Every structure is written in structure tokens, then in C-alpha cells.
Amino acid sequence: DAGVIQSPRHEVTEMGQEVTLRCKPISGHNSLFWYRQTMMRGLELLIYFNNNVPIDDSGMPEDRFSAKMPNASFSTLKIQPSEPRDSAVYFCASGGQGNQPQHFGDGTRLSIL
Amino acid sequence: GESVGLHLPTLSVQEGDNSIINCAYSNSASDYFIWYKQESGKGPQFIIDIRSNMDKRQGQRVTVLLNKTVKHLSLQIAATQPGDSAVYFCAENSGYALNFGKGTSLLVTP
Numbered sequence: 001d002a003g004v005i006q007s008p009r010h011e012v013t014e015m016g017q018e019v020t021l022r023c024k025p026i027s028g029h030n031s032l033f034w035y036r037q038t039m040m041r042g043l044e045l046l047i048y049f050n051n052n053v054p055i056d057d058s059g060m061p062e063d064r065f066s067a068k069m070p071n072a073s074f075s076t077l078k079i080q081p082s083e084p085r086d087s088a089v090y091f092c093a094s095g096g097q098g099n100q101p102q103h104f105g106d107g108t109r110l111s112i113l
Numbered sequence: 114g115e116s117v118g119l120h121l122p123t124l125s126v127q128e129g130d131n132s133i134i135n136c137a138y139s140n141s142a143s144d145y146f147i148w149y150k151q152e153s154g155k156g157p158q159f160i161i162d163i164r165s166n167m168d169k170r171q172g173q174r175v176t177v178l179l180n181k182t183v184k185h186l187s188l189q190i191a192a193t194q195p196g197d198s199a200v201y202f203c204a205e206n207s208g209y210a211l212n213f214g215k216g217t218s219l220l221v222t223p
Contacts, residue, residue, distance in 0.1 A: 004156075031209065043157075043202070043213040055209070091156050099145040099164065102211060104156030 002026070004105035006092050012111045018080040021108045024073055025094030033102060034067055034077050035091040043091070049075065082112045125220045132190040134217045136203035139184060143205040148177060148188045151200045151216070160188070160201075195221050 005024040013019060025032050034046040046059045052069045060067070064083070069075040079086055089109050093102040126132045138146070144165040149157035163170045163177045163186075170177050176189040186203050198221045204211040 033211075042215050045210055048209055050209070093156075099162075099206060101147050101159040101162055103159060104149075106154070106156045 004092055004094050004103055006090075006105035006108055008108055009106065010109045010111075012113065013082060014113050015083050016081045017112075018078065019082045019086075019110060019112075021077040021090050021092075021110070023075045023077070023092030023105060025075070025092070026103055027073070029094035029096055029103075030072070031095040031097070031102075032069060032075050033093040033095070034075070035093065035104075037089045037091060037107070046077070046090075082110075084112045086110065087112050122215070123218045123220065125222060126193050128193060128195060128221055128223050130193055132188075132193045132197070132219060132221075134188045134190075134201050134203075134219065136186040136188075136214055137184060138186060138203075138205050140205060140212070141181075141184065145206040146177070146179060146186050147204045147206065147211070148175075148186075149202045149204065149213075150197075151202065153199075157202060190219075193219075193221050195223070197221055 004026055007022045030051050032049040035043050036046055037043045047057045047067045048055050049069045065079055067077045087110055089107045091104050091107045093104045095102040147162045148160045150160050151157045161172045161175050161177050163179050168179050174191045178187045190197055198219055200216040200218050202213050202216045204213045
């Protein structure tokens, strides 16, 4: 079975540029999560979608960050304009209803120069 | 605030020995706990979970123990192998969100 698929795996860009990260959740999962991982802060939840609707975006650090889920099989996380402090690994995870484990993609390693 | 934390940041064990990774949590309302393994360059991988109505659950070479009295969770890996070298995270789920610990790095030496 295909797991959570993220693209790109690596992104290097200059500050001020727009960055778009993509995620395809596991088919049948109705919950989708975006996380950010850094050495200093560990894994942080950015936003949570349920049935394609954003439920909790309190972890989104600034208005420069936005996320969409136009359908059950696709989500994007956009940073505009990007800054060096946004450099991190961004993970997407999906899960079923209730107390079920979240399954993670392999992440996008983002470097903003 | 509520938090999930790990007692040991690094653990070194010899191949073939058993490993025990510990985790403390502070949210007494948490009813679901998960252990993840993260290898370099990959996302966290689900290992095993346990619900609060249980105190032990076994998988293949792994056992999770839950002590609700002292709010403690542990992951035991039997006959540790080089492929077990990774960072291990515990997480608690008291709703939709996962609250992750900082992680423990497990190094298996030959």
C-alpha cells in the first residue's frame, strides 16, 4: 500500500521566494496534519484538517504560512515570502477517525538561503 | 502546561541485548499513546500503540508498558539489532493532536 507521499523531498531557495509543499495522504484517511521538525523545537503541529476542512491552524507560525486541502487526496503548505528561519523538515501525516495512529510521509527538507 | 518528555536523550546498547526506552507524560486525561521510530532522512514510523485501558501490549520484538499511576510509558525492544538504531519518540493523543516527546536516540553497537 502506498503511504503518505510528499514532494519535493528537498527544496533550496532564496529568501523572499514562494515555497509550496505538497502532500498526498493515504487513501481513506480523513485526517491530515502538517508538522515542522527542527532540532531546537522538535516536532510541532502546524495545522490539522478533518474531511478536507481546517480544524485547527493555531500552530501556523505567521500569516506567511497557509495550507489548503482542495480534495481528500491532496494538500499544500505554502510559505510566502520565505525566510531563513523557516528552514526545517516539514512532514505531512494522515490518519483515520478516533484514536488511530498517524502515518507520516518522509518529509520535505526545506532550506531558505 | 501539559507535556510529554523522555528521561534519556541517548541510549547505547550492544547488539543482542534488550533495550528499554522510557517516557513520562503529565496529561492524566490522555487515553492513547504511540511509539514512533525515526531513521535518518525519513519520517516517524509507527511502531506500536496502547490505549489507557491497557497496561501492556506486545508486538514483534517490541513491548509497550503503560503505568497510569506514575504516568510512565516504556518501549522494550528484545534482541536489539543494528537496524533498530534510530530516534524513538513517544506521543500522547488526547484528542486529534499528537504531543511528541523530544526523542531518544538509540545506538546499537556490534
